Amino acid sequence: xxxxxxxxTFISFHAHSYSNFIGHGYTSCxxxxxxxxGGGPLNDYGRVVSATAIGSTALYPKSVDEEKLAYMSGFLFxxxxxxxxxxxxxxxxxxxxxxxxxxxxxxxxWINMQLDGRIILKFxxxxxxxxxLNYGYAPLPREVPxxxxxxxxxxxxxxxxxxxxxxxxxxxxxxDKVFGIKVIEHIAFSRVSPQAxxxxxxxxxxxxxxxxxxxxxxxxxxxxxxxxxxxxxxxxSMMLEKTVYDIHRxxxxxxxxxxxxxKLLSYSTHARLxxxxxxxxxxxxxxxxxxxxxxxxxxxxxxxLLQTYLRPWRGTYFLSNIEYFNxxxxxxxxxxxWGPGIQYFxxxxxxxxxxxxxxxxxxxxxxxxxxxxxxxxxxxxx
Amino acid sequence: MKTLMMMIILFNSLSALAEDKITLYVTMxxxxxxxxxxxxxxxxxxxxxxSFIADKISVSIESFKTGIDLRDEHFWxxxxxxxxxxxxxxxxxxxxxxxxxxxxxxxxxxPVSIAYVEKGxxxxxxxxxNASDFSLPKAEYLGVGVDNIVVVEASLSFKAR
Amino acid sequence: MKYLFIxxxxxxxxxxxxxxxxxxxRYGPIELNxxxxxxxxxxxxxxxxxxxxxxxxxxxxxxFTSNSEWVAEGLVISGQPGTSELIDRIVNTGKVSSDMPPxxxxxxxxxxxxxxxxxxxxx
Numbered sequence: 001x002x003x004x005x006x007x008x009t010f011i012s013f014h015a016h017s018y019s020n021f022i023g024h025g026y027t028s029c030x031x032x033x034x035x036x037x038g039g040g041p042l043n044d045y046g047r048v049v050s051a052t053a054i055g056s057t058a059l060y061p062k063s064v065d066e067e068k069l070a071y072m073s074g075f076l077f078x079x080x081x082x083x084x085x086x087x088x089x090x091x092x093x094x095x096x097x098x099x100x101x102x103x104x105x106x107x108x109x110w111i112n113m114q115l116d117g118r119i120i121l122k123f124x125x126x127x128x129x130x131x132x133l134n135y136g137y138a139p140l141p142r143e144v145p146x147x148x149x150x151x152x153x154x155x156x157x158x159x160x161x162x163x164x165x166x167x168x169x170x171x172x173x174x175x176d177k178v179f180g181i182k183v184i185e186h187i188a189f190s191r192v193s194p195q196a197x198x199x200x201x202x203x204x205x206x207x208x209x210x211x212x213x214x215x216x217x218x219x220x221x222x223x224x225x226x227x228x229x230x231x232x233x234x235x236x237s238m239m240l241e242k243t244v245y246d247i248h249r250x251x252x253x254x255x256x257x258x259x260x261x262x263k264l265l266s267y268s269t270h271a272r273l274x275x276x277x278x279x280x281x282x283x284x285x286x287x288x289x290x291x292x293x294x295x296x297x298x299x300x301x302x303x304x305l306l307q308t309y310l311r312p313w314r315g316t317y318f319l320s321n322i323e324y325f326n327x328x329x330x331x332x333x334x335x336x337x338w339g340p341g342i343q344y345f346x347x348x349x350x351x352x353x354x355x356x357x358x359x360x361x362x363x364x365x366x367x368x369x370x371x372x373x374x375x376x377x378x379x380x381x382x
Numbered sequence: 383m384k385t386l387m388m389m390i391i392l393f394n395s396l397s398a399l400a401e402d403k404i405t406l407y408v409t410m411x412x413x414x415x416x417x418x419x420x421x422x423x424x425x426x427x428x429x430x431x432x433s434f435i436a437d438k439i440s441v442s443i444e445s446f447k448t449g450i451d452l453r454d455e456h457f458w459x460x461x462x463x464x465x466x467x468x469x470x471x472x473x474x475x476x477x478x479x480x481x482x483x484x485x486x487x488x489x490x491x492x493p494v495s496i497a498y499v500e501k502g503x504x505x506x507x508x509x510x511x512n513a514s515d516f517s518l519p520k521a522e523y524l525g526v527g528v529d530n531i532v533v534v535e536a537s538l539s540f541k542a543r
Numbered sequence: 544m545k546y547l548f549i550x551x552x553x554x555x556x557x558x559x560x561x562x563x564x565x566x567x568x569r570y571g572p573i574e575l576n577x578x579x580x581x582x583x584x585x586x587x588x589x590x591x592x593x594x595x596x597x598x599x600x601x602x603x604x605x606x607f608t609s610n611s612e613w614v615a616e617g618l619v620i621s622g623q624p625g626t627s628e629l630i631d632r633i634v635n636t637g638k639v640s641s642d643m644p645p646x647x648x649x650x651x652x653x654x655x656x657x658x659x660x661x662x663x664x665x666x
Contacts, residue, residue: 025449026413026414167412197561226559231567259563296570296587327651
């Protein structure tokens, strides 16, 4: 075991958090991630879990046992020589096809979604002090008009963290907002509505507290300091999760943020249920109250999400996703997005994923065509 | 497909309720938990005049599964399965929801106090142990450890005499 | 090595595009040059549902603050929503060729009906 501990350095994992891994008994992201709220690089333990619990063994001969798999999760398969530096390279790309089968509107393209490198410095017993830098390429979102001058090379995270005790830590720097379930689908209404998507990182001071059966995050943020000051969303958020009945988690979040033109107040409640053997259910419902500087869009939006992850065998997850979104609760119109997916961790360094999405708008006095989209994703990391 | 998968999982869950089973509730630090589960306890539990007795109920350490293969191996090694392949609950006597027994793990035998509930043709028994009482070293792996206190839950069928 | 890392840390550029990048244009103060009582609401609907993609730099109608500008550009025919290109492109019309906004998030009935009303009652 000690040899594995020494050998397993140089991180190997990827940007997104998988809240569904509560299905493996991991109620807190802190078990596997440097960021206690998930996302960003995995720590040593997380790398081993990914290699020995998540990834399939299909590509390996039977002579490669679990200990060897754990050893192989190191960076570029190299034997580590020290304990204070970890690095990672990570790539994610996908083929997206919108309106498949339509002779008029089908649109297909390959998108290089993410290419980044991470550096982690860590010191002290059980990584008491960490500093994380996660920098790389990320294309501008689709809705950004072509020709818009904005960098596509960016830092997704850079922060320092200190755990005063195993149960309490403080983190300062650029990081994701603490709110709700951090699902990997950044287009999810539950992330878009409160503005907690993949690009909405903020410079923040975040406290993380672990109780015996609960977990609390409190964050104060000054917005993204690289933006002009009038656009920075300043505010605070809080999230509380509690373990109930066995190993299920329920939680609640609240976030208030504003800039010179917009004020948002978001609440949500969520649940993460462990179905054992790696399977889980995630659910969240919430609301965002929006007030605009010019009064153009003072609305209250409501969102809901239900995701299931079923793991029939190691390496494979069957997914389903259902979302609801009402942009203005004073109107009867709403949108439902749903679809199945499959996630296959072919090996510990390779994830293949396919998702199908149907989006349907409902309104009492009109009907519109459904929108279909499928994504085929490849994710490689070293 | 989703319905089929859900039905399979539900069926397995329901099936599990009907089987003899030993579940250990292990709390991890900093957070989380896992449950090594064995569905292969061996021994006879007898109900006589409202009391439950069992001379010996044993379970192979290597029959416990934690859900992750490497964790299984570490769990077995931690309990010295190669040297002490079985955990044994002996001289079990219980009545009116309470009882006592001797538990032998890692070559060490200690008395335990049990609480139980009778459900149909089986009982659901629970008791807590301190891992350190059985000379089990503190377990930690790459910064993630386990609590000293472990809750043991046994679901055992009985025969009435 | 530690100092190099700290320097990299401090100098690393941050993303500057996010959910709020368009807030000034969408929610900032505006002066409208139009007395038509239907225009103000129509303006905000267009800003909210169209201008996030068709922004001010690439589509000049994103900056229109009067009815006459829409007519001059040929995108609206006064009193005729059925033949006005602005209305025609909206997915709520039900036409196969109408696909805006893309991605399945149609305008609400209230939003679409107001745009139709605005063009119908053009002043």
